[in-house]
Amino acid sequence: MMTSVSDPRLNPAHSMTTYAVRGPLVRWLASEAGRGHEELGPYRVLDVGCGAKPYEPLFAPYATSYVGVDPVENPRAELRGSIESLPVEDGAFDVVLCNQVLEHCDDPALAVRELRRVTAPRGRVLASTHGVMPYHPSPTDYWRWTHAGLEKLFVDGADWASVRVTPASGTTACVGMIVAMNLDLALRRLHAQRMSPALVTAINRAAEAIDRRTPRLREPTQPGTLFANFHVVAEVAA
Ligand SMILES: C[S@@+](CC[C@H](N)C(=O)[O-])C[C@H]1O[C@@H](n2cnc3c(N)ncnc32)[C@H](O)[C@@H]1O
Known part of the structure; x- marks a missing residue:
């Protein structure tokens, strides 16, 4: 069953304590879902660490398939596997989502290599992960990033046409x-x-x-700034 549009994760209210993460995340994913369609036409989506697949409705209008993968027992996931070893063919997906997963995985560098491996030519990874967030195991919680560290993780980890890291909020x-x-x-x-x-x-x-x-206060290169979440767009060459 697809997430309902009344799901608070799709319509985050300012009364949510995590609004600084969730509000910008939904707006960014909605905009990337449309941009992906303009550039690629109908596309295949892989949602890595899909959880309850809260963002599926944003991509469904443009997607020919939407496959979720999770390492734990999850009735919403079509596939079972971890980000470090995805049970998926090389280049099988045009849009690869990885929302709030990198902080939970054992080996982020290997995770980035796997995200790149499963992304098709002209495709893109849309990832988000935390700068500042209280400890929240799912089932573990290992990592936090600065914008520079996250960019280095992607750029050093695999061959991309471009990598863009932006803070979600200020x-x-x-x-x-x-x-x-x-x-x-x-x-x-x-x-x-x-x-x-x-x-x-x-x-x-x-x-x-x-x-x-x-x-x-929104410029990540300014010393003293602090960000709850980052959005990453990593694009693969044609
Ligand atoms: C905070 S939840 C995010 C779920 C969903 N992506 C979202 O945005 O609502 C973290 C998810 O990452 C999954 N996860 C944890 N470790 C993982 C790993 N090594 N590989 C893939 N997924 C992992 C968890 O099972 C969980 O579904």
């Missing part, structure tokens, strides 16, 4: 996310969680406004 959004998470936790402990949505919304909206007005 420094204030990242700090706001951590504050919102801890505030939400405290309110739950105090049995006052009904106050959380309004306060978290206020934090997220204020953070968004500050980042929007201050470009250097």
Whole structure:
């Protein structure tokens, strides 16, 4: 069964403590899904570490096939396997998704080589992973990146026509996310969680406004910046 469009991961509200990750992620994937269709026509999608496949509806209008792979027992996954050894032929997919998976895998360099191996000529990997995020095993949690480290991981790991790494949101959004998470936790402990949505919304909206007005808080090469999530587009030559 496909994820419903009412799934909060597809329509992230500002009241979510992880809005700084989820809001920009959905907008980026929706835009890349359309761009992929303009450039490639109908395409084949592999969703690596697919979990509940929350983003399938964004790609479904353009996809001739949408295959999920996960290393754990997962009724949504068509294939079982890890990112370090994908049970898939070379160049079998045009769009390879890898959302919030790299931080959980044993060997990120091997993972990048595998992502490249299964991507067809003119195809692309769309990956996202964290800069700053509390520990969240699924089933393990090993890694965090800077934009420079993530770019190096992809560029050094395989042969790409281009690699683009962009922060999902700004420094204030990242700090706001951590504050919102801890505030939400405290309110739950105090049995006052009904106050959380309004306060978290206020934090997220204020953070968004500050980042929007201050470009250097969104510029990854500025020392002192901090990002919750990064988006990677790694394209394969024709
Ligand atoms: C945080 S969830 C993200 C799920 C989904 N991609 C999403 O964006 O909602 C992490 C996923 O990565 C999978 N995973 C963990 N280690 C992995 C590995 N070595 N290879 C492939 N997938 C892995 C987990 O089983 C889980 O489905």
